[in-house]
Amino acid sequence: MNQLFAPELWIGVVPLLPLLAAFWIAVGQVGGWNRGESGERETRQVTTVTTALALLLLLVIDMRALLTDFESQIVVAQWLVSSPFRILLSFTADTLGLLMGTLVATISLITLRFSVNYLHREVGYQRFFMLLSLFTSAMLLIVLAGNPGLLFVGWEMAGISSYLLIAYNYSREPATKNATYALVANRLGDAGLLAGIFFATLWVGSIEWPDLLQSEALEQLSGLHLGLIGAAFLLAAFVKSAQVPFSPWISRALEGPTPSSAIFYGSLMVHAGVYLVIRLQPLIEQSQPLSLLLFLVGGTTALYGYLTGLVQTDVKSALIFSTLTQVGLMFVSCGLGWYDLATAYLLLHAIWRSWQFLTAPSFMHQMDQPTRPAHHWLRPLQRLYAAAMNRFWLDSLSHWLLIRPTQRLAKDLHIFDADVVRPIIGVSNKIHSISSLEAWEKQSCEIESSRTDVPPGSGLFGALLQHLADGFVWIEQHLILKGGGEGLIDTIKAWGTFITRVEQQLSMPRYLLLMIMATFVVIL
Amino acid sequence: MPLLTLLLLTPIFGAGWILVQRGSYQRHSAILFSAATLLIAVGILLQFDPHNTTLQFSESVVWNARMGTSYAVGIDGIALAMVLLATLLVFVAILASGAIQERSRSYYALILFLESAMIGVFIAQDWALFYVFWEMTLIPLFFLIDRWGGQRRSMAALNFVLYTMGGSVFMLISLLVLFDAMPDHSFSMIAMAETARSLPPSTQLFLFLGFLLGFGVKMPIFPLHGWLPLAHVEAPAPISILLSGILLKMGAYGLIRAASILPDAVIQLQTPLMVLALLGLIYGGLLAWRQSDLKAMVAYSSVSHMGVVLFGISTFNIAGLTGAVFQMVAHGLVAGALFLLIGLLYQRTHTRNINDYRSLIRHTPRFALFTSLALFGAIGIPGTAGFIAEFHAIVGGFERWGWITIFLSLGVMISASYALRTIGVLFTGPSSNRMAQIQDLNKSEFSGAALLIFLMLWLGLFPAQTLELLNLSIQQINPVVELHTSLLTAVEPTASLGASSP
Secondary structure (H helix, E strand, O other), X not given: OHHHHOHHHXXXXXXXHHHHHHHHHHHHHHHOOOOOHHHHHHHHHHHHHHHHHHHHHHHHHHHHHHHOOOOOEEEEEEEEEEOOEEEEEEEEOOHHHHHXXXXXXXXXXXXXXXXXXXXXXXXXXXXXXXHHHHHHHHHHHHHHEOOHHHHHHHHHHHXXXXXXXXXXXXXXXXXXXXXXXXXXXXXXXXXXXXXXXXXXXXXXXXXXXXXXHXXXXXXXXXXXXXXXXXXXXXXXXXXXXXXXXXXXXXXXXXXXXXXXXHHHHHHHHHHXXXXXXXXXXXXXXXXXXXXXXXXXXXXXXXXXXXXXXXXXXXXXXHHXXXXXXXXXXXXXXXXXXXXXXXXXXXXXXXXXXXXHXXXXXHHHHHOOOOOOOOOOOOOOXXXXXXXXXXXXXXXXHHHHHHHHHHHHHHHHHHHHHHHXXXXXXXXOHHHHHOOOHHHHHHHHHHHHHOOOOOOOOOHHHHHHHHHHHHHHHHHHHHHHHHHHHHHHHHHHHHHHHHHHHHHHHHXXXXXXXXXXXXXXXXXX | OOHHHHHHHHHHHHHHHHHHOOOOOHHHHHHXXXXXXXXXXXXHHHHOOOOOOOOEEEEEEEEEOOOOEEEEEEEOHHHHHHHHHHHHHHHHHHHHHHHOOOOHHHHHHHHHHHHHHHHHHHHEOEHHHHHHHHHHOHHHHHHHHHHHOOOOHHHHHHHHHHHHHHHHHHHHHHHHHHHHHOOOOOOEHHHHHHHHHHOOHHHHHHHHHHHHHXXXXXXXXXXXXXXXXXXXXXXXXXXXXXXXXXXXXXXXHHHHHHHHHOHHHHHHHHHHHHHHHHHHHHHHHHHHHOOOEHHHHHHHHHHHXXXXXXXXXXXXXXXXXXXXXXXXXXXXXXXXXXHHHHHHHHHHHOOOEHHHOOOHHHHOHHHHHHHHHHHHHHHOOEOEHHHHHHHHHHHHHHHHHHHHHHHHHHHHHHHHHHHHHHXXXXXXXXXXXXXXXXXXXOHHHHHHXXXXXXXXXXXXXXXXXXXXXHHHHHHHHOHHHHOOHHHHHHHHHHHHHOOOOO
C-alpha cells in the first residue's frame, strides 16, 4: 500500500501534466470558451499551474532520491509488443534524468511566466501557450523516458511543436519557410534515432536504458554493431543540437516570437542532443571512433560558432552562435571522456543562456555606445571574415547538395507523371487548371451539351477497350441484330411475298391449265 | 389443399377474376392476388426443410398414361429460390404498373397468367409439363410486349417469340430422343435422369447440345442474345423487370437441370462453355459501356451478368454452381430494381438518353439513392448479393480453371466502369431547370424499390441461410462430385463464408 504512494511512481504524470494543459486549451479553442483576450487569464493559469505542479512533483522525487535509494527504472505499463519488439512505458529517474527534468521544468516555468506579459493581447495567445505546454511536455518526456522508444515520442513532439512555434506568425512567408526547413532538417535526426532503435532491438534485444547500456551486453557486441548503434544515435544528437553540418536550422528557428521560443531552442532543445550523448556514455566509451567523432564534430562546431558569432550584428544571432560554440565544447568534453564535466556544463549553460535570451530584448535600451566591431585580429584575414559572414556557406551547401537535386528529381517525376503516366491511365492534366466548382460546372456543361454519345474511354486501357467495344458494337449491329433477329423476320417476309406471288400466279387460269396439262403429261 | 397446386392456381384464378370483374379495380385485385401468391411462396419457404435431399411438397397425378406424362410438381432449394424470386418480382412489377391506364384489364390478367406459367416452369417435375409451361410463358409475353411496348414493339415481340421458339425446337428434339431411349416411356424428370446418365457419352453430348440451344437462347448465351436488347428496350418497364428478372433465370434454371441429368456431356463441354461464358461476360459488359440508352445499358449488362451464371455452371463444382445460382437470385433483384427505376424515370421524362440527365440527386434524392445502390449491387460491391455470387464463382472458377478466372474480374471491372459513369452523369453536375420538374418516387414505387434493394443488401450481408437452402440441392445436381474429390473442399469456403448465423 505504501508503495503506491511513493512519489517516484508518479513520475509518468510529470510529462503528462503540460500535455493535459495543451489539450485543455485546444479543447477550449474548439469549444470557444477561452478565445480572445478574456480567455488569456484562464489559459495562463492552466499552463502555469500544470507546469508548476510538474516541477513540484519533480522536486519531491528529487528529495526522495536524495534521502532514500529507490529503483531508478520505473515501469508504468507495457506500451506495445510485436513479438521480438517491445516498448515499455517506463521512466528513468536516475541522477541525470532527474537533474535534466528539474532543469527543463524550471526553465519552462520561468519562460511561461515571462510570456504572460510579453504576448499580452497578441493574436494567437492561446495557441502560443498551448504550443509551449506541448513543448514542455515533449522535453520532459525526452529527459525522463526510460527507453529510446519513449524518448522518440518526445523527440517527435518537440519537433512538431517547434515547427508550429517557428511558424507562429504563419502569415509571414519567411516564418513558414523557416519552420519547414527546421522540421525537415530535424527529420534527418529522427531517421538516425529510429535506425538506432532498430539496430539496438536487432542486436541487443531490449531497448530499456539499463539493459541497453549495461557493460556485459555491450561487450558482447562486435565493433561494427556497436559503431552502427552509436553512430545512429549520434546522428540524432548532432542534428538536434545543430552541430556542423546540420547547424543552419537553428539560426532559422529564431523566427518565432522572441524571446520565448528562442529560449526553447537556445537553452533546451539544443541540449537534448548533449543529454542523449551523456545518457549513452557507456556505449560510446566502448568505441574509440565514436569518441573521436564526437570530439571532431564538437570541435568543428565550436570553431564555427565562435567565428560566425564574432561577426553577427544582431543580438539573437550572436547569442545563438555563441550557444553553438558552447554546445560544441560540451561534445568535445564528452569526446574526451569528461562526461561529468559536460553534465555540469550543460546545466550551468542552460540557465545562463536562458537568462541572456530573456534579457535580450532590453539590451537595446541598455546600450550607450555603438556595437563593437569585429575583433582586430580578424580584420586582416579577409577570406576568413567573408566565410564567417556567410556562415561558412552551410546553407548554400545544403541547398546545393540536397534541396536542388530533390527539387529537380521532383520536377522530372512531375513531367513524367504528366506526360506518360496520366495519359496511360487516362487522367486529364486539365484538372489542375480548374480552381472553382463554377469553372468545373461550366466546363462540364460545354462538354455535355455537345454530346449525344457516351464519353469515350480515356487512357491506354480505355482506348484499348474502346477499340474492342467498337468492334463488338459492329458485330452486334450487323451480325446479331440485322443478321439474326431482324434478318430472320425480313427473310420470312421475303419468302412470304414470294410464296404469295407463286400462289397468285397459280390461281391464274392459264397457269391452272398449264398445270393440268403438265399433270396429264406426267401421267401419260 | 396441396400448396404447390395452390401456388400455381392462385394467379390463374386472379387473372380470371380480373377478366370477369366489373368496375375499375383491376389494379387492386392484381396487387392482392400477386401478394397472396407471394405469401403462399413464403409459406412454402417456412415449411421447407433444407436438410432434406429429396423433393418436397411433391404431387403427382397421371395425365396421359399412353404418353407417359403426368402432372408432377415438387420443389427443391434452387426451385424454391426461383419461385420466391418470381413471385416477388411479379408483385413489384404490378406495384410499378401504375402508369398503365389503357386496357388495364387484359394487362393485369396477362401478367398473372404469365406468373402462373413461370411458377410452373420452376416446379414442374415432368419434362412434358415443363415444356408446356415453358411455351406457355410466350403467349402472355408476346401480347404484353406487342400491345403495351415502345415504338418498335411489334418487331420486338415477334423477334422474341421467334428466337425462343426456334430454341425450343431443339430442346423438344432432345426431349423426344431421350423419351425414345426410355424403356418405360415416361417423361418423369427422375426417371429420365436415370436413363440419360446411363446413355453413352456421345449421345449425351448430342442431347445436351439440344438443351443448350433451347435454354441458351433464353439465358441468353452469346451469340444467341439477338432478341434481348430489342425486347428489353421496347417492353414496358414492368415487363422488362420480369423479362430480365425471371425469364432469363428460366433459361439458366433449365440449363442447370439439363446439366444434372447429363453430367458427362457437361464435363466434355466445360471448356467451350467457359469460353462462351467469358466472351458473353466481356462482350455484354463492353456493349453496355457503349450504350447511351439507359435501358439498353441494363439489357446488355444482363448479358454480362448471365455470363457469370454460365461461368459458374461451366466449372461444374460446388462453389461454382453455388455462385451460379446465387448470381441468378442476385441478378434478378438487381436487374429488377434497375429496370424498375429506369422505367419510372422514363415515364417522367420520356427520354432514355443518359446525356439528357444530370444532377438528379438534388431533385430526386430517393431515386438517386436506390439507383446508386442498385448499380453498386450490379458491380458486386461487398455487402450486396452480387458479391457473394461473384465470390463463389471466382472460387469455383479458380479451382477449375486457374488464372483464366482473371477475365471474370475483368468483366466485373468493366461493369464498374459503366455503373460508376451512370451514377456520375445521372446524379452529379450542374443543375438545370428541366431536371427540377422530375417527381421523386411515390409511395408504391418507393416500397417496390426498397423491397428489392433491401433484399439485395440482406442477401449480401447475411448469405448463410440462403446458402444453406441451396447447398444440398446443388450437391444433388452434380452426382459426379465423388469423381473430383478435391471439389469437396469447395464446400468449406461456402459454409464458412456466412458462418455468423447457425
